[in-house]
Amino acid sequence: MSQPSVAAPDAHSPQEDAPDASVLAAIAASTVATSPCEHIYMRSVFTPRFYERLLALMPARSRFHDLRHRDAMRADGSSSRLRMYLYPEHLWRLPAPQRALWMSISRMLRSQALQDEFKRKFRQSLETRFGRGIDELSFYPIPILVCDLPGYCIGIHADVLSKAITVQFYLPKDATQRHLGTVFHHGRDGEAAERTVAMDFMPASGYAFAVMARESWHSVRRTTEADGERFSIMLTYYVQDTPKAWFKRRYDRFRSALGFGPKG
Numbered sequence: 001m002s003q004p005s006v007a008a009p010d011a012h013s014p015q016e017d018a019p020d021a022s023v024l025a026a027i028a029a030s031t032v033a034t035s036p037c038e039h040i041y042m043r044s045v046f047t048p049r050f051y052e053r054l055l056a057l058m059p060a061r062s063r064f065h066d067l068r069h070r071d072a073m074r075a076d077g078s079s080s081r082l083r084m085y086l087y088p089e090h091l092w093r094l095p096a097p098q099r100a101l102w103m104s105i106s107r108m109l110r111s112q113a114l115q116d117e118f119k120r121k122f123r124q125s126l127e128t129r130f131g132r133g134i135d136e137l138s139f140y141p142i143p144i145l146v147c148d149l150p151g152y153c154i155g156i157h158a159d160v161l162s163k164a165i166t167v168q169f170y171l172p173k174d175a176t177q178r179h180l181g182t183v184f185h186h187g188r189d190g191e192a193a194e195r196t197v198a199m200d201f202m203p204a205s206g207y208a209f210a211v212m213a214r215e216s217w218h219s220v221r222r223t224t225e226a227d228g229e230r231f232s233i234m235l236t237y238y239v240q241d242t243p244k245a246w247f248k249r250r251y252d253r254f255r256s257a258l259g260f261g262p263k264g
Contacts, residue, residue, distance in 0.1 A: 036186040054105070066081075081149070145232075147231055162245070
């Protein structure tokens with residue numbers, strides 16, 4: 001897995017290790033699109049200086065492991081999607097400069113302020129789905145750093161209902177991968193599947209949507225060798241409204257720290 005060719009960052013102030021303000025501002029500035037489902041597209045998620053440092057301090061290939069999802073599996077049994085959990089217990093193993101930067105990202109991704117901003121953005125969908133006000137809803141955030149290898153794709157799906165909100169922050173080094181973004185569909189089959197809205201895979205951008213049964217249809221077109229590797233941060237807010245779901249989220253996290261993360 002080649003690393004982005006970015007010059008080493010200059011000295012920086014402690015404030016530059018706190019991406020919270022720029023991410024919250026990007027969400028607030030986004031407009032909720034209602035077709036084909038409620039979603040947002042975010043721009044300038046990170047400041048230029050922070051984004052430069054993020055690319056320069058990308059973890060090494062050895063820190064990632066296969067995500068064994070059916071659509072990502074290759075003929076040789078390996079996966080075309082690699083992931084690294086962005087929990088503190090995983091990040092402490094990184095070299096000090098990487099650890100400091102990715103710890104700041106981890107804190108932001110798991111913060112209540114970020115969850116609340118997304119809940120406010122998708123109030124209508126979430127209150128419709130759960131039948132409660134957003135102030136009564138609490139989700140469990142799972143952040144991962146993802147590297148998609150050439151040949152990765154995923155068919156049209158709406159996400160399982162154990163998820164409440166799906167977020168992806170795009171991390172390309174330039175605009176050459178613009179065509180690799182997630183595609184939203186008006187339906188799963190036939191003419192509706194052909195009517196699409198594509199997200200641009202641009203530096204420091206991203207999208208988010210509320211997971212809705214038979215509504216939040218989306219996919220990723222198969223990537224090629226010419227496309228190279230596709231880096232992003234996936235942030236998934238999981239439902240934890242029963243004791244069993246609450247326990248599962250924390251049990252899975254404990255297992256992931258031991259190298260036994262869930263398959264999906």
